[in-house]
Amino acid sequence: MSTIMMAACWPLQMSATQKIVLVSLADQANDEGVCWPAVGTIAERTCVSERAVQDALKWLESHSALRRERRNQRSTVYIITPRSFTGKTAVTTHYVYRIEHVPSGRFYVGLRSSAGLPEEDDYWGSGVASVWLQKNKADCVRKVLATFPTRREAAEYEAWETQVCISDPLCMNKRVAAGDGGRQAAEALGANPAPANTATAAAAPAPSAPMGAASAPTSPQLPRFDPAAAAPGTVRETKEGTVTEPLQPASPPAVKVKAEQVDEKETALQAACRATWAAYSDAYERRYGAKPVRNASVNAKVKQFVLRIGHDESPAVAEFYVDRVSDSFVVRKVHDVGLLLSGAEGYRTQWTAGSAMTATRAAQADKSQANYDAAAEAMALIRAKRGAAHAG
Numbered sequence: 001m002s003t004i005m006m007a008a009c010w011p012l013q014m015s016a017t018q019k020i021v022l023v024s025l026a027d028q029a030n031d032e033g034v035c036w037p038a039v040g041t042i043a044e045r046t047c048v049s050e051r052a053v054q055d056a057l058k059w060l061e062s063h064s065a066l067r068r069e070r071r072n073q074r075s076t077v078y079i080i081t082p083r084s085f086t087g088k089t090a091v092t093t094h095y096v097y098r099i100e101h102v103p104s105g106r107f108y109v110g111l112r113s114s115a116g117l118p119e120e121d122d123y124w125g126s127g128v129a130s131v132w133l134q135k136n137k138a139d140c141v142r143k144v145l146a147t148f149p150t151r152r153e154a155a156e157y158e159a160w161e162t163q164v165c166i167s168d169p170l171c172m173n174k175r176v177a178a179g180d181g182g183r184q185a186a187e188a189l190g191a192n193p194a195p196a197n198t199a200t201a202a203a204a205p206a207p208s209a210p211m212g213a214a215s216a217p218t219s220p221q222l223p224r225f226d227p228a229a230a231a232p233g234t235v236r237e238t239k240e241g242t243v244t245e246p247l248q249p250a251s252p253p254a255v256k257v258k259a260e261q262v263d264e265k266e267t268a269l270q271a272a273c274r275a276t277w278a279a280y281s282d283a284y285e286r287r288y289g290a291k292p293v294r295n296a297s298v299n300a301k302v303k304q305f306v307l308r309i310g311h312d313e314s315p316a317v318a319e320f321y322v323d324r325v326s327d328s329f330v331v332r333k334v335h336d337v338g339l340l341l342s343g344a345e346g347y348r349t350q351w352t353a354g355s356a357m358t359a360t361r362a363a364q365a366d367k368s369q370a371n372y373d374a375a376a377e378a379m380a381l382i383r384a385k386r387g388a389a390h391a392g
Contacts, residue, residue, distance in 0.1 A: 096111055280315075
């Protein structure tokens with residue numbers, strides 16, 4: 001049994017019979033996807049007819065999910081190739097998104113796992129923030145910050161992104177105190193939550209009302225919440241009946257609200273990291289025709305690179321590194337971000353000079369220095385001989 005082959009076969013989209021036949025083969029295959037069960041064995045294991053097994057094998061082979069090697073007087077060898085499958089595949093994408101309300105500048109950062117493309121996923125957050133964002137959806141812009149193969153990597157990146165943004169007063173990633181049903185956060189976001197513990201009272205008909213009016217069907221609408229009626233007050237008797245006069249509310253005590261300080265340094269660092277990654281990614285795609293991989297480890301290296309080089313020069317140095325540096329070792333490593341970080345100061349010097357240091361240029365410089373040293377040594381010997389001759 002190969003768990004590797006089993007895991008690779010489950011996302012492939014096909015009929016139930018075709019899927020059970022493929023999974024049965026994966027269950028008997030090794031990690032290379034090779035097995036050789038008889039058709040009768042497959043039919044017995046999957047509880048379908050041998051004819052259905054033959055049809056499923058034919059379909060799987062036509063869609064490159066497996067290959068068959070027929071051998072004389074021996075059972076057929078099946079080689080499972082799920083990566084070559086030409087049909088539909090259900091792939092779960094884990095991505096971090098940012099939703100920004102353009103008029104107010106408020107924004108929300110979240111994590112999402114979707115079976116489709118992130119750009120086609122109509123998801124607008126969770127919790128109280130999502131209610132407000134859905135209400136103002138027409139004025140919001142949704143952007144995918146990064147995608148990851150695993151949810152763990154996406155969660156690490158979301159935690160880092162939220163930690164950077166949480167000091168911004170416009171960030172909507174705020175924790176709500178338990179027990180209030182989200183009312184405080186909803187009020188802070190401008191929503192109008194329904195008041196809690198609203199009592200419903202049925203109005204009795206007046207004594208002078210006719211019997212027909214009392215028996216008429218009432219409106220199904222619920223009565224509105226009246227704060228004055230629900231508030232405690234003074235009860236007095238009148239000719240019309242009992243009337244409750246609400247007490248005059250006392251002036252609320254003054255509450256000192258401490259303004260939330262924005263970490264300008266952290267905000268500038270975040271902007272510089274994004275600009276540096278954008279420059280590196282664009283140059284990488286121009287050179288290799290594919291987007292570079294981005295995960296939590298890469299994000300940490302980009303942040304360290306920006307801190308070492310500086311906010312202003314980091315994007316240009318990162319772009320220079322991919323566009324101009326053609327050292328054989330760097331090219332073999334496909335311009336890895338780790339190499340950019342390890343040689344940050346050197347690449348900044350090359351960017352400032354406007355030329356990259358290659359192995360050929362380094363060899364030429366070494367040869368020139370050796371020639372210069374040899375010439376200097378020869379001149380020193382000549383001067384010494386002349387000095388000895390004048391002394392004699």
